[in-house]
Amino acid sequence: MNIGPYTFDEFKQKAAEFHGYAAPGLLVGGYMVELAKSRLPxxxxxxALVESQKCLPDAVQLLTLCxxxxxxxxxxNLGRYALTLYDKFTGLGVRVALDPTKLEMWPEIKGWYLKLKPKKEQDTDRLVDEIRRAGPSLCSMEEVVVPExxxxxAQMGAIGLCPVCGEAYPAHDGGVCRGCQGEAPYERLDQRQDMTDGPRxxxxxxxxxxxxxxxxDMTRIVPAETKDPxxxxxxxxxxxxxxxxQRMGRFEVYLEGDAA
Amino acid sequence: MNIGPYTFDEFKQKAAEFHGYAAPGLLVGGYMVELAKSRLPxxxxxxALVESQKCLPDAVQLLTLCxxxxxxxxxxNLGRYALTLYDKFTGLGVRVALDPTKLEMWPEIKGWYLKLKPKKEQDTDRLVDEIRRAGPSLCSMEEVVVPExxxxxAQMGAIGLCPVCGEAYPAHDGGVCRGCQGEAPYERLDQRQDMTDGPRxxxxxxxxxxxxxxxxDMTRIVPAETKDPxxxxxxxxxxxxxxxxQRMGRFEVYLEGDAA
Known part of the structure; x- marks a missing residue:
């Protein structure tokens, strides 16, 4: 069954180009997004409001301007496989969820979605074929409103220059930017050298x-085939x-110890 | 100056198709992403780690598989216009930021980035032309490491079925899903009708x-031209x-009162 303007295979291709591989969740998500779109005036x-971080946001980004x-x-992230598309002015919208009660006919989808068997025992070809055949029939839908x-x-307000890092930041964050308040999830390499005194x-x-x-580990990704080390x-x-x-495009490597 | 495999105009077009319009932040972001990519082995x-929610994540999504x-x-979201691309196994990477000290030659970019004048006084054509001419020269760069x-x-763990909504959710979230614990940012329309007793x-x-x-309000968006009501x-x-x-594709409208 088609996914919006695409055939299933075209959408698989688009998914692989954008997402790295045609993940099952992204394929299901394609049907979910198109179902929600079809119910808006x-x-x-x-x-769009998406309740999972996994795959589903990319289905929205591939099939809408959101x-x-x-x-x-x-x-x-509420951990539910559901999304809502809503009128940006009124908040009126449609919520579509992948419904666990609609999976009985589709054993591979059920096994994958409810994690009933280990990933390596999944039959990916059969899973993808079930998704193609099931289309939007896996979904439940309800009308919702997203309150104002x-x-x-959020308004960013005036811009300040952080006296520590020198970068621009929203002045209402305080006297220094939030990165310099300790929220930055990285370390400068020169600082780290000072701290660890290890070899670079x-x-x-x-x-x-x-x-x-x-x-x-070095992982080889072949879209829709493998992502094993x-x-x-x-x-x-x-x-x-x-x-x-070299065939996977890796021309330099890091080695244990001071081998180089 | 080119942005990765694209000419500037091609990237503007891609930006408009994905993001709705070729936002200045997305164009600058294109140069930032390509600069960071060029410094990785x-x-x-x-x-990728992105420190702003505005535009920059879309530059990463357009130009990488992330x-x-x-x-x-x-x-x-640290409110800084910066991104880091890092080796997923070692955490070693390159952080690129839009540097306020490098804007003196580019008055429109400076005015836009530091919000020195109201948006409606910006000269968009000149701003975009400055971005094209400045390219990656606006950026500063440093080596960083993103710790393990x-x-x-995050691992999702086992899947449960929520006894309230019936949907699948990560069992470690508790006895009911987080949506049903009160975190869902929407209301069901039938519930809302009960609560407000207003007309639908x-x-x-x-x-x-x-x-x-x-x-x-109803907004007309013409990519790279207007998004005014x-x-x-x-x-x-x-x-x-x-x-x-009708020309902008809106065939139904909501009206004040009970006009219909």
């Missing part, structure tokens, strides 16, 4: 890495590994 | 709306308004 200027960067899509207080956009990591061309141990941390690299690494 | 499997739905992009605790993916809104074909008052709340609709509404 024609021409409605709508925004995105995280333009603020027309909000992700409120949730639709309001550097990348080594793969041609010089044979016989040395990999510092970390090709090399695992601590594994001694063979000439064959290096060919594979 | 070739073949690095990287993830997205909000595949979890390879995280938005930690921030790179770790319904859409009216535009052809029947002449002479009635619009219930809410065509009709404002309370405005009496003229036949001319209706033509414009």
């Amino acid at each position: 024609q021409g409605t200027l709508f925004e 995105s995280v960067g333009n603020g027309w899509m909000k992700v409120v 207080r949730f639709r309001r956009k 990591l550097r990348a080594v061309p793969v041609g010089q890495a044979v016989g040395h141990k990999a510092l970390h 090709l090399v695992q941390a601590g594994q001694t690299l063979s000439p064959g590994d290096l060919c594979e690494l | 070739q073949g690095t499997l990287f993830e 997205s909000v739905g595949n979890g390879w992009m995280k938005v930690v 605790r921030f790179r770790r993916k 809104l319904r859409a009216v074909p535009v052809g029947q709306a002449v002479g009635h008052k619009a219930l809410h 065509l009709v404002q709340a309370g405005q009496t609709l003229s036949p001319g308004d209706l033509c414009e509404l």
Whole structure:
């Protein structure tokens, strides 16, 4: 069954290009988004509320103009596989959820969605085929309203220059920016060197890495086929590994110890 | 100057298709993402950390495989216009920020970024042209490391069925899902009817709306040209308004009172 303007296979292709691979949740999500769109009055200027961080936001971004960067899509992670499209002025909208009571005919979908078996026992081809055949029949739908207080956009207000990092930030955040208040989830590399006093990591061309141990896993992603580690941390690299690494576009590696 | 594989005009077009319009922040963001990519060792499997919710996440999503739905992009809103691309295994990466000290040559960019003048006084054409000419020269860059605790993916764990709403949810959220614990930012329409006892809104074909008052603003978006309200709340609709509404794809409207 088609997903909006796309055939199922076209949407799989678009999903792989945007998301890295055609994840089952993204394919189901495509049907969910199109179902919600079809129930809004024609021409409605709508925004989106997504209740899961997994896959579903990308279905919205692929099939509507709502995105995280333009603020027309909000992700409120409630851990439920559901989304709402609503009129941005009135808040009136349609909520679509993947309904656990509608999965009896589709054993692979049920097993995947409710995590009834380990991922490696899933039959991906059959799962994707069930999703294609089931289409929007897996969904339940209800009319909802998103109240004005949730639709309001936060205003950034005046801009200040942070006296610590020198960057621009919303002045109402305080005397220094929130990054410099301790919320930044990274460390500067020079500071880290000071703190750990360890050697600085550097990348080594793969041609010089044979016989040395990999510092970390290296994953090979072939869209819709595999995303398993090709090399695992601590594994001694063979000439064959290096060919594979180069074929997947990895020309430099990090090694254990001071091998380089 | 080109933005990765795109000419500036091609990227503007892609930005408009994905984001609704070619926002200045998205165009600057394109240069920022490409600068960070160019400093990672070739073949690095990287993830992204974005410090602003505005525009910048969409630049990452347009120019990398990192997205909000595949979890390879995280938005930690610190209110700073900066992003980090980092090796997903080691955390080593490059942080690129839009640097306020590099704006002296570019008065429109400076005025826009530091909000030195009201939006309606901005000269958008000149702003976009300055962005095109300045390219990545507006950016500062530093090496950072994203520690393992921030790179770790949250595990969803076992799935339960919520006894209130019946939907699937992460069992570790508690006895009922977080939506039913009161975190859902919407109300069911039937419940709301019970609560307000007001009339139910319904859409009216535009052809029947002449002479009635619009219930809410209706915005006309022409990518890269305008996103101003065509009709404002309370405005009496003229036949001319209706033509414009139909031309922008709006065939039904909500009206004040019980006009329909």
